[in-house]
Amino acid sequence: MATKSWLTQLQDNGYRLTGARRAIVEIIADSRRALTPVEVYDAARDQYPALGLVTVYRTLEKLEELGLIQRVHQPKGCQAFITAGKGHQHLLLCNKCGRTTLFDGDDIDQFIKSVAKKTGYRITEHWLQLFGLCEDCK
């Protein structure tokens, strides 16, 4: 889906277009689940067998840098990546099928202000993830 736009953005930022990158980008851009580097590696080799795991790590780094993907934190680990949302969005994860959904978090601003007042902190960032069962799994 977003593959083409991601490749263009890589190029616009001075990175070259290669077979390895095309394969990696395609896998992540099309996935609705968060994928670990090894999962990306395994999936992308169908399309580009010569791929090295190191290149997956390096490409993930660049995609994260460009804000195209974001890291997902889970009880099992914190090395999975998913397509990033536009602006400030948060993640909702299905505990059964792994599907991830993005949602806006504007409504919690009020809540955060009240925490700031109570605690005396100046709050600059917030990080929220919800877990549950998606429509199909529940």
Added chain:
Amino acid sequence: MATKSWLTQLQDNGYRLTGARRAIVEIIADSRRALTPVEVYDAARDQYPALGLVTVYRTLEKLEELGLIQRVHQPKGCQAFITAGKGHQHLLLCNKCGRTTLFDGDDIDQFIKSVAKKTGYRITEHWLQLFGLCEDCK
């Protein structure tokens, strides 16, 4: 502070009281910052020089199991631990001094319900962490 109560709880759950555990528990229970296994190791050796890093890992595991400590997720990594809150509490971290403060999250129930409605998910858990500057640092 909470050291004595933690040691009692370890004992009540069938674990033995040892010098290594006493030293480790004391360091974490008294810390206002989240500490990594190595940080705990270094600090606890002042009191118990023969301590091994492996024992730190094993003790952290047990303390987490008993709900006495909780993992802190940060951009830099996700292996630091801090005293857990009672009931369902959330973390507020100072980006400068690392101090962590717990706060209640009851107020966001309403917000979570609205996300559930919008997305069709049944939401069972939520993770929230706020970052900013504490009173002393701002």
Added chain:
DNA sequence: ATGATATTGAAAATCATTTTCAATTATAAA
């Protein structure tokens, strides 16, 4: 005190990630 068994630290093993490096390849310039 004694014995069963949990706990220990050291060393080795494992696993994920990063670095190094020489060969290859994409791209801009001729």
Added chain:
DNA sequence: TTTATAATTGAAAATGATTTTCAATATCAT
């Protein structure tokens, strides 16, 4: 096109964190 250059690649080695193995030791119920 061809060529030159600099980015990119994969393999292998290095690193770093965590886990496992194991024999020695220490705790605690008896």
